[in-house]
Amino acid sequence: MSKxxxxxxxxxxxxxxxxxxxxxxxxxxxxxxENYFSPRFFNRVSTSVAxxxxxxxxxxxxVLSRNIDLSVGSIVGFTAYxxxxxxxxxxxxxxxxxxxxxxxxxxxxxxxxxxxVAYGGVPSIIVTLGTLAIFRTILVEISGAQxxxxxxxxxxxxxxxxxxxxxxxxxxxRLMVALALLVVxxxxxxxxxxxxxxxxxxxxxxxxxxxxAGFRSQLIVFIAFVLSGALAGxxxxxxxxxxxxxxxxxxxxxxxxxxxxxxVGGVSINGGTGTVFGTxxxxxLINVLEQSLIRWLSISEFWxxxxxxxxxxxxxxxxxxxxxxxxxxxxxxxxxxxxxxxEAGEFVTKGREDNGS
Amino acid sequence: MAHRFRRxxxxxxxxxxxxxxxxxxxxxxxxxxxxxxxxxxxxxxxIEKIIVALAMTFIIINAEIDLSVASVMGLSAGVIAWLHQxxxxxxxxIIVALAxxxxxxxxxxxxxxxxxxxALVVTLATMIMFRGGARVxxxxxSVGDFPEWFNLMGQQPMIGPIPLSLILFALFVxxxxxxxQYSGFGRYVYVIxxxxxxxxxxxIKVRRVKMILFxxxxxxxxxxxVLYAARLGAVRGDTALGFELDIxxxxxxxxxxxxxxxxxxxxxxxxxxxxxxxxxxxSLANLTGHLQTGAIGxxxxxxxxxxxxxxxxxxxxxxxxxxxxxxxxxx
Numbered sequence: 212m213s214k215x216x217x218x219x220x221x222x223x224x225x226x227x228x229x230x231x232x233x234x235x236x237x238x239x240x241x242x243x244x245e246n247y248f249s250p251r252f253f254n255r256v257s258t259s260v261a262x263x264x265x266x267x268x269x270x271x272x273x274v275l276s277r278n279i280d281l282s283v284g285s286i287v288g289f290t291a292y293x294x295x296x297x298x299x300x301x302x303x304x305x306x307x308x309x310x311x312x313x314x315x316x317x318x319x320x321x322x323x324x325x326x327x328v329a330y331g332g333v334p335s336i337i338v339t340l341g342t343l344a345i346f347r348t349i350l351v352e353i354s355g356a357q358x359x360x361x362x363x364x365x366x367x368x369x370x371x372x373x374x375x376x377x378x379x380x381x382x383x384x385r386l387m388v389a390l391a392l393l394v395v396x397x398x399x400x401x402x403x404x405x406x407x408x409x410x411x412x413x414x415x416x417x418x419x420x421x422x423x424a425g426f427r428s429q430l431i432v433f434i435a436f437v438l439s440g441a442l443a444g445x446x447x448x449x450x451x452x453x454x455x456x457x458x459x460x461x462x463x464x465x466x467x468x469x470x471x472x473x474x475v476g477g478v479s480i481n482g483g484t485g486t487v488f489g490t491x492x493x494x495x496l497i498n499v500l501e502q503s504l505i506r507w508l509s510i511s512e513f514w515x516x517x518x519x520x521x522x523x524x525x526x527x528x529x530x531x532x533x534x535x536x537x538x539x540x541x542x543x544x545x546x547x548x549x550x551x552x553x554e555a556g557e558f559v560t561k562g563r564e565d566n567g568s
Numbered sequence: 569m570a571h572r573f574r575r576x577x578x579x580x581x582x583x584x585x586x587x588x589x590x591x592x593x594x595x596x597x598x599x600x601x602x603x604x605x606x607x608x609x610x611x612x613x614x615i616e617k618i619i620v621a622l623a624m625t626f627i628i629i630n631a632e633i634d635l636s637v638a639s640v641m642g643l644s645a646g647v648i649a650w651l652h653q654x655x656x657x658x659x660x661x662i663i664v665a666l667a668x669x670x671x672x673x674x675x676x677x678x679x680x681x682x683x684x685x686x687a688l689v690v691t692l693a694t695m696i697m698f699r700g701g702a703r704v705x706x707x708x709x710s711v712g713d714f715p716e717w718f719n720l721m722g723q724q725p726m727i728g729p730i731p732l733s734l735i736l737f738a739l740f741v742x743x744x745x746x747x748x749q750y751s752g753f754g755r756y757v758y759v760i761x762x763x764x765x766x767x768x769x770x771x772i773k774v775r776r777v778k779m780i781l782f783x784x785x786x787x788x789x790x791x792x793x794v795l796y797a798a799r800l801g802a803v804r805g806d807t808a809l810g811f812e813l814d815i816x817x818x819x820x821x822x823x824x825x826x827x828x829x830x831x832x833x834x835x836x837x838x839x840x841x842x843x844x845x846x847x848x849x850x851s852l853a854n855l856t857g858h859l860q861t862g863a864i865g866x867x868x869x870x871x872x873x874x875x876x877x878x879x880x881x882x883x884x885x886x887x888x889x890x891x892x893x894x895x896x897x898x899x
Binding site for chain 2: 338520
């Protein structure tokens with residue numbers, strides 16, 4: 212037991228639980244749906260995960276710092292529309308500059324959130340609830356309720372969703388999926404190995420302590436919001452490629468989907484714990500569930516949202532239940548190794564109270 | 569006298585000033601604004617949201633949040649329509665709808681207070697779930713043809729020029745003020761919002777209070793959903809979609825801290841009046857719905873940012889003054 216403990220940390224166990232849940236779900240649906248594991252299904256899930264995952268990675272950074280970014284949906288819509296409009300006007304724009312433009316606009320909008328939260332001292336839920344409305348309003352005003360149409364867009368961006376990195380036995384790794392994976396890997400490394408990433412965790416688990424330790428909390432939180440905005444901008448670019456037609460309501464509700472992916476992925480809404488990989492698993496879980504429910508013939512399409520909401524709740528509840536049990540076991544075992552049995556008992560009850568709260 | 573004055577410079581004083589400015593601006597903008605029927609109309613247009621905002625005040629002061637209220641409104645409206653379609657007598661349909669709302673609230677409360685999950689997560693999931701429930705009941709059609717008296721209840725004045733919904737709102741306001749500001753239960757709500765641990769160590773039954781609050785929130789949302797169905801005369805699966813943001817905005821604008829423990833019903837009432845008048849004034853000036861939402865977003869941010877900046881400026885000035893002091897009083 213103790214050997215196993217040293218190998219696997221509680222956080223990693225949470226990810227294993229998630230993977231287990233995803234596999235169980237797929238096994239269940241494969242008995243229900245004929246020809247469940249088709250390449251087409253894989254592609255559909257992976258492209259819809261890709262877009263949400265990119266936004267959710269940004270959301271992870273913000274949530275880790277004990278904040279929340281509810282404006283990402285509006286940022287995705289805004290960048291998708293504005294960049295799409297530029298592309299429609301000028302088909303000659305180079306792909307790289309288009310991506311940079313989307314990321315840049317997103318980062319600017321995230322920067323506004325960041326300034327208000329980090330330097331203005333306004334709670335993030337208030338700021339981003341406000342900018343959620345403000346960004347959408349600006350979009351509606353500048354667009355004059357016009358729609359960016361697929362036929363005005365250049366060919367390369369419309370073909371982008373079908374582009375493959377490589378195929379393997381009918382399973383394609385789409386370019387956009389690869390892009391999302393790259394984002395996940397880069398930000399995983401950033402959080403795990405850079406000083407910035409570790410400080411983000413420190414601020415999230417105890418803002419006062421982080422301040423006393425001399426971290427530049429304001430700058431760190433500001434950067435988290437800028438990165439979240441930039442990733443939402445990147446998702447805006449992916450949105451153009453995936454949907455082509457862009458209306459003023461583009462990206463509506465993505466903020467909730469990204470928060471759902473983050474919390475299902477085990478990132479604590481109170482900051483300080485969770486990983487980007489967990490968020491990716493959360494996004495996969497939700498999307499597999501959604502796409503499977505669409506194909507599940509024995510229920511009408513109207514049951515989908517009801518079941519989705521219920522299963523998200525169930526996933527989070529099982530996760531927290533299992534994690535609390537495991538953490539207690541952990542504490543028990545560690546303390547038994549460290550202390551006398553009588554003392555260990557005392558400590559364990561204390562640990563249990565902490566976990567319960 | 570001095571503390572009276574101090575109270576006026578508080579958050580409520582600031583809101584009062586904002587309200588006066590809005591009213592003055594509006595009345596110069598359109599002469600019709602100050603007429604009684606315009607005022608009743610301005611309340612009626614978002615009466616359902618402001619009723620739910622009262623319940624939301626309790627929840628946020630208690631350091632929780634309920635994102636599912638709009639979905640509960642939609643679901644309870646859906647239940648009425650569905651039962652009516654199935655031929656159930658209408659008063660029974662209303663009672664069942666209210667009971668369903670309470671159950672939804674209790675469902676939230678169970679996961680939050682007994683399973684210990686964060687309210688943001690639970691109500692995010694139930695927001696999707698209850699909305700799904702409304703879609704299951706109504707699929708994609710719109711159900712109308714309610715009895716005449718039900719539609720009249722939502723659309724016609726009841727006492728003098730005042731419709732039933734406004735009377736209910738006034739009733740809820742009185743209950744909310746008494747319970748939150750003057751009862752023991754109200755004190756518990758504040759104490760738990762300030763610190764859950766302190767509250768439970770002082771013997772307050774934290775779980776029970778939270779359970780009651782969420783059940784109440786579900787019930788109030790169901791009442792609002794029924795009123796909305798009566799006012800519109802038809803219900804669809806997406807009835808009341810997205811109302812939660814407006815509701816939460818009103819509460820936060822009213823000076824209720826998102827971290828719980830502070831704020832009052834009075835502040836929220838002032839914020840409600842400001843939002844309603846601002847929207848009404850902008851409509852009178854021919855500014856569309858989206859601009860109104862944007863303006864309220866700006867207002868929400870400024871309402872917290874400006875006091876923060878004032879505090880910052882004051883503390884900087886103080887620091888400068890203290891920096892000069894030692895030269896004069898130096899030993």
